[in-house]
Amino acid sequence: MATEHSRRIPIEKAATHDEILDAVTSLSRAELKKLQKYARWRIRGLGRASLGRDWRDLFNETVEAFCDEDGRRWDKERVDFVKAFREAMRSISSNWKQSFDESEARLESELITTSSSGEESNPIFQVAAANADIQKHLENKEKLEIIENLLSKRDLATLILMDMKKQMTGNEIREDLGITETEYETEMTWIRRTVRRAFKEQENAERR
Amino acid sequence: MLSEDKKYEEEFANLMNGLAESVFDISDEEIEEEIGEDGDDTEDIRQVLLNAVKSCRQKKLSQARESYKRSLHSYQTASFEIPQNPDDKRKLIQSMIGSLIAQNQSSLTLQFRDYQDMPDEDLDGVLKQLFALNSKPESEE
Numbered sequence: 301m302a303t304e305h306s307r308r309i310p311i312e313k314a315a316t317h318d319e320i321l322d323a324v325t326s327l328s329r330a331e332l333k334k335l336q337k338y339a340r341w342r343i344r345g346l347g348r349a350s351l352g353r354d355w356r357d358l359f360n361e362t363v364e365a366f367c368d369e370d371g372r373r374w375d376k377e378r379v380d381f382v383k384a385f386r387e388a389m390r391s392i393s394s395n396w397k398q399s400f401d402e403s404e405a406r407l408e409s410e411l412i413t414t415s416s417s418g419e420e421s422n423p424i425f426q427v428a429a430a431n432a433d434i435q436k437h438l439e440n441k442e443k444l445e446i447i448e449n450l451l452s453k454r455d456l457a458t459l460i461l462m463d464m465k466k467q468m469t470g471n472e473i474r475e476d477l478g479i480t481e482t483e484y485e486t487e488m489t490w491i492r493r494t495v496r497r498a499f500k501e502q503e504n505a506e507r508r
Numbered sequence: 509m510l511s512e513d514k515k516y517e518e519e520f521a522n523l524m525n526g527l528a529e530s531v532f533d534i535s536d537e538e539i540e541e542e543i544g545e546d547g548d549d550t551e552d553i554r555q556v557l558l559n560a561v562k563s564c565r566q567k568k569l570s571q572a573r574e575s576y577k578r579s580l581h582s583y584q585t586a587s588f589e590i591p592q593n594p595d596d597k598r599k600l601i602q603s604m605i606g607s608l609i610a611q612n613q614s615s616l617t618l619q620f621r622d623y624q625d626m627p628d629e630d631l632d633g634v635l636k637q638l639f640a641l642n643s644k645p646e647s648e649e
Contacts, residue, residue: 324561329550330536334532338531341527341531345525359557363564367565440516443520465519465523467525495527
């Protein structure tokens with residue numbers, strides 16, 4: 301994985317604070333917006349594992365990793381800032397998810413007790429917090445259903461959505477559906493716009 | 509097999525991550541259209557990044573400052589056993605210079621080379637500096 305390579309970048313090849321500052325200063329409006337959008341989608345994908353973090357937190361942790369001598373340094377000679385930053389964000393958000401899942405599994409296994417008659421007891425299901433978890437799972441289901449309904453207006457969008465849920469990449473989806481890059485991009489533009497508006501409406505409703 | 513709940517969680521995460529990956533295929537026109545709809549917050553986004561880099565730099569500076577303070581403090585508070593006799597002091601200086609040369613730090617000892625001709629009252633100062641050089645904190649090595 302590219303971020304694994306960047307971990308091994310010798311310090312003399314890694315960008316300095318000044319070089320990172322220069323790179324940020326030179327980012328175009330479109331690049332800034334794309335990085336923010338990327339961070340937002342990744343945070344949404346974390347669900348409960350986001351633990352209240354937002355795109356700013358992902359930006360901050362990624363910059364910290366770039367600056368840390370033991371972190372994911374940016375090899376400025378090899379890869380441009382936007383690509384390196386995106387890869388580091390992907391890796392960091394995946395780590396957040398992984399450590400959340402691990403700690404949740406550990407916590408649950410530590411809480412499960414077995415009585416002398418061999419009956420298992422899991423206090424997680426007995427406390428009010430469990431309701432919040434179930435609520436969150438329902439939210440995922442509801443959000444998916446809302447998105448599916450919105451996209452059901454177009455057949456191709458529905459097919460793309462089904463493949464995306466299976467974690468297929470853009471290339472895999474195009475191959476699976478036998479569509480051209482242009483057809484795929486046109487549909488993806490509509491999907492992004494539709495889903496983004498749905499989230500925006502939901503966020504506005506939550507604010508009210 | 510995944511529970512129903514876990515399945516929805518994974519499918520939702522896959523969809524969101526897929527949308528994230530597709531962001532870099534977006535044309536600049538689509539981005540501009542979005543900026544037009546939502547308002548231009550691109551300079552705020554830049555500022556978040558710039559602040560993060562500046563805060564890292566500050567953190568690094570304050571770590572260096574702390575480390576310097578610690579080494580200064582250890583030098584000032586260190587107690588050295590300095591011989592009373594000037595000849596013994598000169599012998600100790602000679603052995604400490606030898607030790608630094610053995611550690612490939614001969615450049616540091618240049619200023620002390622003429623210790624044989626130094627007035628007796630300067631020897632304590634030279635010894636203190638050599639003690640400090642010989643007991644550098646691990647982090648500086």
